[in-house]
Amino acid sequence: MRFFSLYRVELRRLLLTRFIWLISALSLCSPLLGYTVYKPVTAGAMSGLYIGNPVLAGTAAGAVLWAVIAIVEGNRQRRSGTDILAEAIAPPVAHSAAKAAALVTISSIVTALCSLVYLPYTAIKLDYLFNAGYYFAHFLVLMLPTWWISILFAESIYRITRRVELSALIYAALAYMSFSRFTRNKYLLQWLNPILGSYSDGFPDIWFLRMGAYSRLMWLCAAAGLWAFSLMCQRRYQKGLFGSFAKSLKKVYLPISAAFLIASGTVLWNVQPFIGHGGEEFILENEYLYMTSGVTSVNHFIKFNPAFGTLSGRAEYNVTTPVKGESVFRLNAGYNVKSITYDGEPMDFRTVREDVNGQYDTYFELPEKDNKKLIIEYGGFPTVAQCMMPSVKASIGENYIYLSHTDIAPLLKNYGLAYGTVGLEVTMPDDLTPFIYFEPLTEFDENGDGTRTYKTRLDIDYIYNFVAGNYVMDQFSSSENINFNFIYGDIYSSVVDEYNVRQSICEVYDYCTRHYGRSPFTAEGVFKLFQRSSIDQGGFAVSGASTWPEDTITPNTLSDPNRGANAVEIFIHEMIHQWWGGVGMWCDDSDGLWSAEGLTVYSTYRLIKEKYGELYANQYYVDDWKRCVDEQDRNFYNRHPEYLEKLPESYQELIRVSNSDINYYKRMPLMILKAEELVGGEEKMDEILSKMYSDYNNVAEQYPVSYKTFLDYCGLTEEDLELD
Amino acid sequence: MTKVFGYELKRMLTSGLFIAMLAVNAVFAWYVLTTEVIEGIAYTAPFSVWSSCAFIGKTLPLAVITVLLLQAGYYGKQQKRVEIITSAAPMTYAQTMMIRTSVLGICFLVICLVDSLLGAVFFAAFFGYYGFGAFILPALLEIIPCFVFTVGIGHLAGRLHCSLIYALLPAVFIAGFIGASGAFDLFGGGFFSAYPLTLPIGADGEPGFVLNSAWLIARFIYLAAGAIILIANSAFHPKIKRA
Incomplete structure (x- = not known):
């Protein structure tokens, strides 16, 4: 009974302080970091970008904020000199439990508010991919317990040290440990920043949420155990740490509960079922041969x-x-x-x-x-x-x-x-x-x-x-008599209808078959196009079937201006990759300019030109290429590469990535267009590409087509294709 | 009056809010430097005058927000309670306003100086560039009218109702971070990012630095409007309401 009355008093007192409102407001804002500066989930799945990243950012930043208030509140009575008075009025254990419970209650309310505040934006961004249960589970499983863990850790550390700056230092060290290289491959040790890896929108997988929940439970046990232990370190009768500890041992339930909780955490760590206990390197075992008898x-x-x-x-x-x-x-x-x-x-x-x-x-x-x-x-x-x-x-x-x-x-x-x-x-x-x-x-x-x-x-x-x-299987044929079995996630049904994906597939296959030759995979029977989950990375093609990546028809991809003028054209771009790159003709992209992307963008442009006319194709393709190439040429670091070397490696990498995107998607198509003019027009270029495709589409990945090979087929030199 | 000014300045510079916001401003300035300025504004060098002006312009909204938060303290309930006592000091209302505006101005300058210092460290450390002299005049043309206008508006809003200053914060946020890029851009971040793109490129591959007359006129208008509002505010003494 004493606990509940103290809890009510503490809760009311906390709600009357401005600091708690400031911390709550900042905690509410902390997921914004996930849209901008802290993006641990980098894969293309929308749920990773709009649920995973903000929740993880909010989890980590909010946990630090709640630790700050836990330490400040822990120090409040001591600072005002009322701690002795408070100890005389309220039993220390019940009082500490009431204070922790009040903070935990407010942090829980803020988590709930946080999930509601970001709900409309997330639902709008994810559109047809939004899954309310999946969204709320992230807050419930990751953010809420992590904030509790942080509060318990911070309170415990302060109670043991009784020094604000020392507590802050120890907490900072623990937080650093969670982000450091030391825990990078020890996923369960990341107590502040639970790991979220691959995401899929169409085939949502809760493996990472399961692991997150498990690791939160493990850390909650550890934090609660430390918290119970710290209660024994609470200074009493004007005694120091060890004197108070010896006195507290008389309350047998404290050491027992501390030992039980810490032991539970340790057991959970040891029996975790998620990640193997083997090495980080893949072991190649040639001797383990599979017998067939x-x-x-x-x-x-x-x-x-x-x-x-x-x-x-x-x-x-x-x-x-x-x-x-x-x-x-x-x-x-x-x-x-x-x-x-x-x-x-x-x-x-x-x-x-x-x-x-x-x-x-x-x-x-x-x-x-x-x-x-x-x-x-x-x-x-x-x-x-x-x-x-x-x-x-x-x-x-x-x-x-x-x-x-x-x-x-x-x-x-x-x-x-x-x-x-x-x-x-x-x-x-x-x-x-x-x-x-x-x-x-x-x-x-x-x-x-x-x-x-x-x-x-x-x-x-x-x-x-x-x-x-949850797959849908569609069967249809193109005018070139290619029969398709199109297998995709049923969540994408509306996109497939809305963007007329079936027609795009037929158009692409017909166009590419006419211009470059028949894909070896469409040679006979039914050709299967299988959408694979982005969890299952590294797709492949076999005779009669080809996987295509899930994010080909996600809102993020369908709004990437690098790939085409609109969603349909972007999808066309991805389909043309059946000929250039991936499962088609491999290109050697080691020079940072020539790649399958250039050929694919050029082919998309040609298909679009045939479909919508020259004016449209020039406006949305050629003019865009020219503008981007012009911007790239004007870029300071491209004019003065000596300054690029002065930048830290991470910035150099950013600029290199930006440059390679322009080179692949804009400069190379423009160069192929120039080659088309020099070799005698579109028909001649189609002949060249068709010959190149027929010569190289069956060649292994180890022998990709280089830029020099392309120039040789065209009978041109590198200087011929230099842009003015 | 000097004593009061000194006391006010010390009180403001040592307040938790100012120190915290100064730190936030510094972090934000470094963020702008390392994410936007480093790329070179409008294809110019990151250490060009264009980039420097854009950097100042992009950090100004947060500096203005800081000043408005500090200014809100002058019109808060606590301040009103002690106003009866402080008004007994042998100072006119205009003098009080001048002191407050000067204190806010110094706080604003400190923030701008810290931001600029970070900019200088950035230019020197990343690019070995030390020719900061060319940055000073355009920066002052950005900073001064912006401060005078926003503090004038802030005093006016605070005088009408304390919460109106807080209502100005989202307006500053929108104008500063999503605002226009034309000559009337109060902060200059948008203007200095867009205007160089319209200029002919010189032999060095960059547009030469020239100040647009429309922009200069706009700065003068902001400065004059802010000064008029400040003078008008100081001239008319509001009645003190007893709590």
């Missing part, structure tokens, strides 16, 4: 639990002849092997907990019985290898599931499927569409509990890649 059939039974991000699986192998001695299989380090049976008999096994690229090896020995069934049951929360961070390559969420290799099924070292098919049964939420190598799984049974069990047989030897998300 000894097994006549393989069946996998997988069940996802997206609420907890876990998987439980069963792998069945019909073993023809067991190998003598120990066999081994590899699984994601987050999984536990529940049982191994052979011919119905449980087998002994041992797991070597040595994390290699986020995986563990499990050893077992089979009895000499031929043609029996080996069953491995496993499950758990997939761990991300330390060497892969901050890119998440294994995640099971409500909206998106992405797993590969040993995240899906055991990789047996001694056994493999020589021929035949792999059976797969996957139980998962009924609103997600599963894909294996761009191929949707279509046959399923409804389970009646919001899940479906997909059953299929796959003509592959191992499941290397599994993706499930």
Whole structure:
């Protein structure tokens, strides 16, 4: 009862001080830093830019502000000399708890206000990508607990030291530690600035929020433990630190709760399931070769639990002849092997907990019985290898599931499927569409509990890649008889309709096929265009299918003037990359001028010229290129490169990036346009590009087309293409 | 009067608000230098007179906001309570206003000096440039009319109602950070970023520094208007309301 009356008094008193209003106002403003100076999430996903960055900036800056007020308030009574009086009236522990609770209450109200203040702007900016639950979860999971942690740390430090400047110094050192190189790869140690890595708008993944929540819980335990410990250091009976500490030990609940909370934090640190405990370098293991013999059939039974991000699986192998001695299989380090049976008999096994690229090896020995069934049951929360961070390559969420290799099924070292098919049964939420190598799984049974069990047989030897998300599959054909299977996130349906993306795809493929030749991927059958989540970085193309990056049709991309005059043209630009760069003809961009971008911008211009006429194309392309090149030439550092060298490296980098953007997107297209005039016009240039494409589109990435090669095809020299 | 001036100046310069805002101004000035000026304003050298004037112009809105916050103290409730006592001093209202305006002017100058000092350190450290003499006159032409006009408006607003000074803050913010780039740009940040782009380029690849007559006339208008408002404010003694 005493606590609640003290709490009410403290809360009222705090609300009457101007300082708390100032701190609250500054905390409300702190997310603004995320739009300008502090941008830890740099990927193109809109939710990262407009939710991740502001929340992280607000979290870190606000935490410092709340620490300031915690220290100032801690010192207030001592400064005014009323601390002795207050101690005589109110029990110190209850009083300290009431003060902390009052600050925590106000910080919670400010967090709620903060989430509401930035809501309209974020909703407008994210537009159709806005997800209210995802937005509020950031504030609840990251900002709120971090501010609490900061308050508890600051109060504890002040209570132990009883010196404002010393407390500020220690807090600053702890804050520095959180941002320093020391914690850069130890993500859970970043107590002030929880890490948020890859973001996706269409396939929102809550892996980082899960890790954020876990790390906040861990740090809350540690901070609360330190806070309980600091209560024992509270000076009493005019005694010093050690005398007061000895007196406080009589209150047994204080050391017990401090020890319990700190131990809880330590346990949480040790058993964290998110990041592997292996090294930061990827270990290349040539000796771990995959065998393709000894097994006549393989069946996998997988069940996802997206609420907890876990998987439980069963792998069945019909073993023809067991190998003598120990066999081994590899699984994601987050999984536990529940049982191994052979011919119905449980087998002994041992797991070597040595994390290699986020995986563990499990050893077992089979009895000499031929043609029996080996069953491995496993499950758990997939761990991300330390060497892969901050890119998440294994995640099971409500909206998106992405797993590969040993995240899906055991990789047996001694056994493999020589021929035949792999059976797969996957139980998962009924609103997600599963894909294996761009191929949707279509046959399923409804389970009646919001899940479906997909059953299929796959003509592959191992499941290397599994993706499930809210996908839409569109089928259409172009006038050049190219059949498309366009697979994209259903959140992008309105954009696909609004910007007539299907027509753009057909136009681009028809145009490029007519002018440069048929893409090897569209050679036969249906061509699949698969939108990949920006979480799953590093897309690829295989025969008959190509991935295209998620952010191709996000508002940010569709408003980037470098790529085209409007959203449709930007999308066209991205599609033309099927011919130039990426999955088409590779260009050697090492000289900072020649690149696939130049060819792509030029081709976009030509397509637009054909579509909308010369006047439009000149206005939005050629004139824009000329203006930007002129600005680049006028730039002080380009006129005086000697001054560029005087700048710090980070500024030099900024100017180099700006220059390379202009070179790639503006100067090179202008130079190709000049080449077009010199070689005899558009038709001649099309012939040259077509020949170059046909010669180089199948050449490996290691042998990209250089600027010199392009000049040789044109019969021109570098001097010929110099701009006036 | 000198004693009162000295006391007022000491009180203002040592106030927590001034020191905190001076620090904020310094941080902001460095931010402007290292993000905008470093690129060179309007394609000129970062240490050109154009860039220097644009730098001063971009830092002025925050300096004006600081002065308005300090000025709000003269019209606050606390000040009104002690006004009955301070008004007993053998000074006319005009003298009091002159002291207050001078104190605010010195605070404003200190901020501008700190900003300029940072600019000088930046130019010297980054580019080895020390020819600061050419920057002084254009900078004074930017600073003085801007101060006289805004302090005049501030006194007028404060006299009508204390909260009106706070209402001026967003107006200054908008005019300073999102404002026009024409000759009537009160601060000059926009004008000095846009005007050089309209001038012919010289042999060194940059437009020569010339002051636009329209801009000079606008500075004179701001200076005259501010001075008139200040004189009018000082001439008419407001009635003291007893609390």
